[in-house]
Amino acid sequence: MNNNSVDIMAKPIGPICNLSCEYCFYLEKEKLYSRTSQWAMQHDVLESFIKQFIQENDNTVINFAWQGGEPTLLGVDYFREIVALQKQYGEGKYIRNAFQTNGVLLNNEWAEFFLENDFLVGVSIDGPEEIHDSYRRDKEGNSTFLRVLHGIRELKDNGVSFNTLTTVHHANEKFPLAIYEFLKEIGSTVMQFIPIVERKSNFSVSHHAPLFSPNLSDASPVTAWSVDPRAYGTFLCAIFDVWIRRDVGKYFIQLFDTTLAMWAGLPADLCVFQKRCGKSAIIEHNGDVYSCDHYVYPNYYLGNIRDISLADVVTSKQQLAFGAMKETQLPQYCRNCDVGFACHGACPKHRFMLTPKGEAGLNYLCAAYRKFFHHAAPYMQFMVKELAENRAPANVMDWANRF
Numbered sequence: 001m002n003n004n005s006v007d008i009m010a011k012p013i014g015p016i017c018n019l020s021c022e023y024c025f026y027l028e029k030e031k032l033y034s035r036t037s038q039w040a041m042q043h044d045v046l047e048s049f050i051k052q053f054i055q056e057n058d059n060t061v062i063n064f065a066w067q068g069g070e071p072t073l074l075g076v077d078y079f080r081e082i083v084a085l086q087k088q089y090g091e092g093k094y095i096r097n098a099f100q101t102n103g104v105l106l107n108n109e110w111a112e113f114f115l116e117n118d119f120l121v122g123v124s125i126d127g128p129e130e131i132h133d134s135y136r137r138d139k140e141g142n143s144t145f146l147r148v149l150h151g152i153r154e155l156k157d158n159g160v161s162f163n164t165l166t167t168v169h170h171a172n173e174k175f176p177l178a179i180y181e182f183l184k185e186i187g188s189t190v191m192q193f194i195p196i197v198e199r200k201s202n203f204s205v206s207h208h209a210p211l212f213s214p215n216l217s218d219a220s221p222v223t224a225w226s227v228d229p230r231a232y233g234t235f236l237c238a239i240f241d242v243w244i245r246r247d248v249g250k251y252f253i254q255l256f257d258t259t260l261a262m263w264a265g266l267p268a269d270l271c272v273f274q275k276r277c278g279k280s281a282i283i284e285h286n287g288d289v290y291s292c293d294h295y296v297y298p299n300y301y302l303g304n305i306r307d308i309s310l311a312d313v314v315t316s317k318q319q320l321a322f323g324a325m326k327e328t329q330l331p332q333y334c335r336n337c338d339v340g341f342a343c344h345g346a347c348p349k350h351r352f353m354l355t356p357k358g359e360a361g362l363n364y365l366c367a368a369y370r371k372f373f374h375h376a377a378p379y380m381q382f383m384v385k386e387l388a389e390n391r392a393p394a395n396v397m398d399w400a401n402r403f
Helices: 027-033 043-055 076-089 108-116 145-157 176-185 229-246 254-263 310-314 317-328 366-388 393-400
Strands: 007-010 061-066 094-101 119-124 162-168 190-195 280-283 288-290 301-304 360-362
Touching: 007 043, 043 061, 043 076, 043 310, 061 076, 076 094, 076 108, 108 119, 108 145, 119 145, 145 162, 162 176, 176 229, 190 229, 190 254, 229 254, 229 366, 229 393, 254 366, 280 310, 288 310, 301 310, 366 393
Parallel strands: 007 061, 007 280, 061 094, 094 119, 119 162, 162 190
Antiparallel strands: 280 288, 288 301
C-alpha cells in the first residue's frame, strides 16, 4: 500500500449527522445502507482497519483522517478506543489523527481529549451568523452558529489547534472579505475554502440529490446552492489580494499554499489538482471501501476489509483505472491550457461541461481556476524566486504593496 501512497479517509459513523445542511452531498448515502440499524463502526472492523492501515504502510508517520456524518456523535470513549488500538498496533510509528467536525457537540471533554492525544481538528463554519445559517441548520431547522462558536471557544480555551473548513456556495459567494476577516477574528489561522458543486436529477424527491452518480447525463443542472464559477474565482482572488499584501506567513490558506507548491514544481497537496486520482479512498462504517469520498456510489465500490485486505482493495485494477481516468480523459482544451500544469482538469466529479469546441469533460469550475491561477501567477513566481535564493516567501508582501 505504501508504494502507491494511498490515504484512507474513515467514516466511522457513515453519513449519520445531527445537522441537515441543505447542500450536503453525504446525507443521501444513508440510502446505500437502508437496512442498516447499527451505524457505529464495529470493533472488529475498526481494529482490522487500524491494524492494516498501520502494518501495510512503511511510513514512519501514519495519518488517520476521521470524518462523517458527524464523528462526535460516537462519543469521546469511542475515540479513546481508537487511540488505544493505534498504540496497540503502532509498532513505534508516529500516529497522527485529523478529525473533521461541525463543532456543535464540542465541549471541554472533547477539547481535553484532542489536546492530550494531539488531534488536528477541523471545524466546519461558513462565515458570520446569517451566512453560516443559510444552509447549515440542524434537523429541526434551527440555527447552529452559536453552538459552533461555543465549540471553537472550547478548543481555544484548552489550547487545541484547529483549522476551519468553509464551503463556498450561492449564499456566501459574494462575501469573501467578510468571511475571511470573520475567520481571523474567531482565531482560525489555517483555512480551507471548498466549492459546493452538486447536480440534481429530475426525479429528486427532496432537496438532497438521490445518489446521483457523477457519470450520469451531462444535461442535469447544478443545484440552486452550487457556487457560480466566476463568483468562486472572484471570491478566491479577493481573499488572495488581502493575504498577499499583509497575511503571508501569518495565515495559511490551503489553496494558496498548494498553488505555491505547484509553481515551485512540487506535487499538489490537494487531490483535485493532482495529475491522477485514486490516492484518497474511503472506508465506510461497515468496512466497505470506495474509490473516493465523492464517489461513494455502487459502481465505485472496491470491496470490504472483512473479505479482502486493505492493500489489495486500494491497489486493485479497478482503483488504478479510476485514478488514471483523470489524466486519460482530460480534454484537449485542458491539455493546451497555460495553467493546466496546476489544474490538471481539477476534480473529475465536476467535469460535466463542454469545452468551447464542444469537447466533453470540461470542469464546471474551469473559469474560477483559470481566473485565480492567472491572477496569482506573478506573486507565485516572485515567491518561488525568493525560495530559490533562500529568502522568505513572505517578502512578497513588500513587493506586492508597491503596486
